[in-house]
Amino acid sequence: MTVNFKLTGLRTYRLQGGSHSVVRRTMSDIHGTVEKGLHIPVTDRTLAGVAEKVLAGSRIDDRDAHRILESGNIHLIGALAEHRKQRSSGRLVYFTVNKQINYTNVCSVRCKVCAYAKGRRAKGAYTMSVDEIIGELSQYREGLDEVHIVGGLHPDLRFDYYTSMLRGIRTRFPGVTIKAFTATEIGYFAGLYKMSVDRVLKELVDAGLDTMPGGGAEVLSDGIRGELFSGKESKDRWLETHRTAHVLGIKTNATMLYGHIETDDDIIGHLRQLRSLQDETAGFLTFVPLIFHPENTPLRGRVGTPTGIRKLKVVALSRLYLDNFPHIKAYWVMMSEAVTQIALHFGADDIDGTIGSEKVTHAAGARTPAGLTKEHMVAMIKETGYVPVRRDGRYKVIEVYE
Numbered sequence: 001m002t003v004n005f006k007l008t009g010l011r012t013y014r015l016q017g018g019s020h021s022v023v024r025r026t027m028s029d030i031h032g033t034v035e036k037g038l039h040i041p042v043t044d045r046t047l048a049g050v051a052e053k054v055l056a057g058s059r060i061d062d063r064d065a066h067r068i069l070e071s072g073n074i075h076l077i078g079a080l081a082e083h084r085k086q087r088s089s090g091r092l093v094y095f096t097v098n099k100q101i102n103y104t105n106v107c108s109v110r111c112k113v114c115a116y117a118k119g120r121r122a123k124g125a126y127t128m129s130v131d132e133i134i135g136e137l138s139q140y141r142e143g144l145d146e147v148h149i150v151g152g153l154h155p156d157l158r159f160d161y162y163t164s165m166l167r168g169i170r171t172r173f174p175g176v177t178i179k180a181f182t183a184t185e186i187g188y189f190a191g192l193y194k195m196s197v198d199r200v201l202k203e204l205v206d207a208g209l210d211t212m213p214g215g216g217a218e219v220l221s222d223g224i225r226g227e228l229f230s231g232k233e234s235k236d237r238w239l240e241t242h243r244t245a246h247v248l249g250i251k252t253n254a255t256m257l258y259g260h261i262e263t264d265d266d267i268i269g270h271l272r273q274l275r276s277l278q279d280e281t282a283g284f285l286t287f288v289p290l291i292f293h294p295e296n297t298p299l300r301g302r303v304g305t306p307t308g309i310r311k312l313k314v315v316a317l318s319r320l321y322l323d324n325f326p327h328i329k330a331y332w333v334m335m336s337e338a339v340t341q342i343a344l345h346f347g348a349d350d351i352d353g354t355i356g357s358e359k360v361t362h363a364a365g366a367r368t369p370a371g372l373t374k375e376h377m378v379a380m381i382k383e384t385g386y387v388p389v390r391r392d393g394r395y396k397v398i399e400v401y402e
């Protein structure tokens, strides 16, 4: 790809993409070199330094990140993030045929962002049996690539509830990737069952766990955690659990919940801590920025909703700052299908999956459908001009839709 940036009154930058050597060789035929003579005027000169670093393939710093979040030059930000993305994923955009299982809404912690958690004796509290979970997954006759399991912090379940759940799923669906339990749940199991995090993870892997989702990261700031997530683990504990998982060879994701009380500094601090852990372990697969939904939460009416431009800037910044993360996910459930499609031109290369039904964000007012069909996801990606790729939970390619 060739993109020229005309810096008004300064000079013209030329973005050079290429053969995308990081992507599997067997797929090189669909990458090709795209020639695009594109002139983007850089009206705010503050982004010139950022552009220079991105074109040179060097790392941006916190000041650059502030400039991106403060800039109005959305076209340039998008083009720079796209340039970075094309170097690792080329024209590919990933999705998966998955099902989310929210096994219980009973939770010992009351986060101020949550509309989903209930006390164990509250009306509407539920916990799925292992048979119910298997029954729900069995409805997907076409076959699942990934099961995504996340639930509340239930004080009364035994540890073998979780291992039986994983064993049951593994036996019934041998090829599926089991992405299960956030670092928050793992830390809670360690405390409740008096085991080390290392031991909890080893036993879960033994029962069938493949990867870990990125939930529970919220904002990696103890100030914000104290204010909104009291009772949850510290930011360092969340990071430490992922470090332990990576050392054991478990690939994990990382999220960031934004659009509530956080500042730009908090967002950048969050990304800095993730980038630094990834430099150390290389264990993260995907970063997922999550947009806060306030309905039915104590924050309703107290915070605004991020604008479309803000959402796109956060995606682009994630791609540009997290230069060591292979994938950036635009999560359609929280982002809407429309903004998700645009986010694919702002550095995202993954849109999660078909989901089936999602309860956490829908309890908080999400208006997106409960799930999407595979065909719908393929069409959604194709319309953006990219190549849809069906993947499993470890990014093994299942099918390419040219």
Ligand code: V47
Residues within 6 Å of the ligand: 113, 114, 115, 150, 182, 212, 213, 214, 215, 216, 217, 218, 253, 254, 255, 256, 257, 286, 288, 290, 291, 292, 293, 294, 297, 331, 334, 352, 360, 361, 364
């Ligand atoms: O950790 C809670 C967030 C997360 C609300 O790893 C809320 O691939 C919005 O982690 N509005 C769970 N968000 C979901 C999650 C996730 C989703 C998709 C993909 C992956 C992945 C992970 O949802 C929680 C919390 O941060 N959340 N309440 C709310 N009112």
